[in-house]
Structure formats: C-alpha cells, structure tokens
Amino acid sequence: MPKELSLYLHFPFCQRKCFYCDFNSYADKNRLIPDYLRALENEIRRFSPQHPVIRSVYFGGGTPSLIPAESLTKLLAYVRQYFGVAADAEITIEVNPGTVGIEDLIILRTGGFNRLSIGLQAVQNKILNTIGRIHTWEQFREVFGYSRECGFDNIGVDLIAGLPGQTTGDWNVSLQKVTELGPEHLSVYALQIEDGTPLAEMIERGAVELPAEEEVARMLNQAMVFLRSQGFEHYEIANYARPGYESRHNFGYWTGRDYLGFGAGASSTCYGERWVNLKDPELYAERLRAGLSVIAERETLDETKRLTEAVMLGLRVRRGLDLDWLRERFHLNLLDQAGLEIEQLAAAGLVVIRENRLALTDEGVLVSNQVLAKIMRNL
The missing domain is CATH 1.10.10.920 (Arc Repressor Mutant, subunit A)
Incomplete structure (x- = not known):
C-alpha cells in the first residue's frame, strides 16, 4: 500500500439524468440508496487496515447531493474512522443546485466537507432546460450564496462550451456572471456527444443544433483570455483556479498518485494494478452483502x-x-x-x-x- 492515497466515492443516483451524460448514473434507482450506502461501508472496510495518509476525498456522481446530507456526513465520518485522513485534506462533494438548500449545506460543512464542486454548465435557463438540467441560473446563484454563508471558502463551478443553441455571446455572459460571484475554481469543458445519450438522439433527428467547431474553439479561447484577466491560473487543459485553489484531488490523478475508488463503476489504481467495479448499483450492493468481489475488470500496469x-x-x-x-x-x-x-x-x-x-x-x-x-x- 502506498504511503499517500486519494479516495473517490461514487453515487450513481440522479433526480433526472442530463441529456448529454453517459456517466454511470441512474434516475430510476433511488430506492436502492439505503442499501447502497451500507455497501459502500462494506467496501471501505476491505481496504482500511493499512491506513495510508489520505490527501483528498471526493464524493462524485451521479448526484451525491441527492443523498440526505446527514447520510453523507455519516459516511465521511466512517471514512475517517477507517483511513488516516490528513488534517488538511481536501474533501469535495459535487452538488447539483436543484438538490440542496441551506440546511443541507450547513450539515455538509459542519460534517467535514470543505470544498464544493457545483455543476452549472450555463447561465441561460433556456439552454439549461434544453440539456435536461433540473435547476435554473437563479437557483445556482442562491445555492452559491448559501454556500458562502455556511463557510465554504473553496468552491468550484463547471461550465460547458458548445451546448445546443449556445452562442459566443451566451458564453461570454456565462463567464462574466460566474466570475462576478467569485468562485475559487472553474472547470471549462467542451461538450462531448456520446452515443446512446438523449442529446445524441436529439441531434440525429434535428431537434437541436450545435455551434460549429470553430465557434466552440473561439469560446474556449475566450475562456483562456478572460479567466486569466480575472486572476485565474490555467493549470490544466480544462481547469482554472485562483492561486492555491487547484483541485488537489484531480491534480493527484494528473500526477500519477494512487487512488482507491469505492462504489458502482468506480475505478482504482493501486498496488501497480487498476481495477473497475461492477456498474450496476443493485448488483454491487448484493455482492458486497454476500461477501463477494465487486471487481468487474482488473489489469496490471506494466x-x-x-x-x-x-x-x-x-x-x-x-x-x-x-x-x-x-x-x-x-x-x-x-x-x-x-x-x-x-x-x-x-x-x-x-x-x-x-x-x-x-x-x-x-x-x-x-x-x-x-x-x-x-x-x-x-x-
């Protein structure tokens, strides 16, 4: 076991799956959440005895913030019980603005989470509706304000360039309005069209139109220029941060730090190997309850x-x-x-x-x- 690790916990549940998303997530399996949380605890116990130092913990999804905040902080406490989480560890949770209120944020902050990654994607409500987001710009802005009130001083925001109907003018407005709020981190992605997603089907039947590749390139270039002018450092292809606020968890991936992933579909790289868990959350929970392996694939990293x-x-x-x-x-x-x-x-x-x-x-x-x-x- 390496001396330092990152931990990732996957929550494959959503209120509604975004139309562009091909992540391992489901909008019709929320009844499984109690069993799934117990399964996560079981999997965590399998790897805990050697107690390496944990530099970062990341709750991702899916929509982790769909889980009751009390359950999330209980699970984080369980992680701390079985792993040596560093006192200054970065502990992130992904948040959908349509699934949290100020009470949830208070519980998350007092329970040990010190960083939020909030999915926004665009500030135009028409675009958000087109891509199947369950929140509005106004809800995002409210949640951002609540997060500050609750003591979160490290907040990241996600934006996507190249969304259906999005213009360079829309993109500039998104950049300006988000930076006016003062986040510490921005992730800026170009839209990827994945086979089998609702958005791919919408494009195929002509229901939506995407910006041209040249326009998307202009959007990404605008982000580079504008965000630097606002004091952000462009530290990775798709990521910008104010000095000292780079995502330590993701930086661990990019610099080759070993990590353990828990949950349905989560991957791990450790002991010179990489393995991936079963994707089906129901089967994942059943096998852990029975004391069986949940690994679907394993390879040696030569x-x-x-x-x-x-x-x-x-x-x-x-x-x-x-x-x-x-x-x-x-x-x-x-x-x-x-x-x-x-x-x-x-x-x-x-x-x-x-x-x-x-x-x-x-x-x-x-x-x-x-x-x-x-x-x-x-x-």
Whole structure:
C-alpha cells in the first residue's frame, strides 16, 4: 500500500439524468440508496487496515447531493474512522443546485466537507432546460450564496462550451456572471456527444443544433483570455483556479498518485494494478452483502502503460511534462524518441519547451487530442 492515497466515492443516483451524460448514473434507482450506502461501508472496510495518509476525498456522481446530507456526513465520518485522513485534506462533494438548500449545506460543512464542486454548465435557463438540467441560473446563484454563508471558502463551478443553441455571446455572459460571484475554481469543458445519450438522439433527428467547431474553439479561447484577466491560473487543459485553489484531488490523478475508488463503476489504481467495479448499483450492493468481489475488470500496469499515461497526463497540465523526470523514471529521452514530431509541433506553435518541460501552448490546448496523438504514436 502506498504511503499517500486519494479516495473517490461514487453515487450513481440522479433526480433526472442530463441529456448529454453517459456517466454511470441512474434516475430510476433511488430506492436502492439505503442499501447502497451500507455497501459502500462494506467496501471501505476491505481496504482500511493499512491506513495510508489520505490527501483528498471526493464524493462524485451521479448526484451525491441527492443523498440526505446527514447520510453523507455519516459516511465521511466512517471514512475517517477507517483511513488516516490528513488534517488538511481536501474533501469535495459535487452538488447539483436543484438538490440542496441551506440546511443541507450547513450539515455538509459542519460534517467535514470543505470544498464544493457545483455543476452549472450555463447561465441561460433556456439552454439549461434544453440539456435536461433540473435547476435554473437563479437557483445556482442562491445555492452559491448559501454556500458562502455556511463557510465554504473553496468552491468550484463547471461550465460547458458548445451546448445546443449556445452562442459566443451566451458564453461570454456565462463567464462574466460566474466570475462576478467569485468562485475559487472553474472547470471549462467542451461538450462531448456520446452515443446512446438523449442529446445524441436529439441531434440525429434535428431537434437541436450545435455551434460549429470553430465557434466552440473561439469560446474556449475566450475562456483562456478572460479567466486569466480575472486572476485565474490555467493549470490544466480544462481547469482554472485562483492561486492555491487547484483541485488537489484531480491534480493527484494528473500526477500519477494512487487512488482507491469505492462504489458502482468506480475505478482504482493501486498496488501497480487498476481495477473497475461492477456498474450496476443493485448488483454491487448484493455482492458486497454476500461477501463477494465487486471487481468487474482488473489489469496490471506494466511499464509501457505507465509511460503512456505519464506522458498523456503530464501534457494535460499546463506547466508541462518534466523531461528530466521522464528520463530518470522510464529511462526515456522523449526528444530522441519523438524529436521530429515535437519539432514540427513546436514550429506550428502548438508546443513549447520551457525549463526542460514540454508544454502545450494556448493554440495547442485547442487541438490537444491531435497533439497528444502525434507524440504518443512514437512511444
């Protein structure tokens, strides 16, 4: 067991599933919540005896805030009982503005949660309705204010560029209105169309229209420029934070820290292996109740896979991939291995080498998938 870990707990329940979402979540299984919470406790007990230091805990979903706040704080206390959670650990819960009130937030804050990740996506109610969100901009703003009143001084907000009917003007208004509230963190994603989702079906039958790729690229570029002007650091491809407020939990993923995931569909990387739990929350709970394994897939992380992931994740971070560390850890000189491709990318203004770190430029961020693919095929 490593000396330090991150913990992730998955809650696959929603009041209504957003039309673009393909995460492991369900809007028709809330009756399972009591059994599911007991199952989480059972799974946690399986990994607790060695007590590594826990640097971050993340309650994600689904919609964790759909669970009664008292149950969430009880579960967090259970985590603290079985793991050595650091006194200064970052403890995050994802919140949907349509599922919490000030009483819930008070319970969460006094119960030990010190960071909120609030899903907003856009400030225009028409767009929110189109994508199946269960809240309005006004509800979000109210929940944000309540969160401050309850003592949350580390709040992240999610926005999505490229939503149906969204214009660059809409996007600018979203950026401006959200930053006026003063969050510490912003995650800015480009919409991904996933097969089998209601949104994919809506697009196929012409019920909604998406912005052109060029317009989405302009939105993402506007975010880079505007958020920096507002004091945010662009520290990862899709993430911005005020100094000192980077998501420690997600940064652990990007820098290769081992983590344990609990819950239906959760993944773990530890002991040189990666495993993924069964997705069905009912089956997950049944098997834990019976003392059986809930692991659906397991793989050993050989050096090739570790190298591939180190390069991909290292390039997502805006400070770049440490080439000296890569050479020392994997005995690989990336400039020898992929020198021609890196030279071509640099000439195109897509990557740069600073202090022996290979990093994406702003232009490279906008086409990061293509840049990463070109470098990765040489490994």
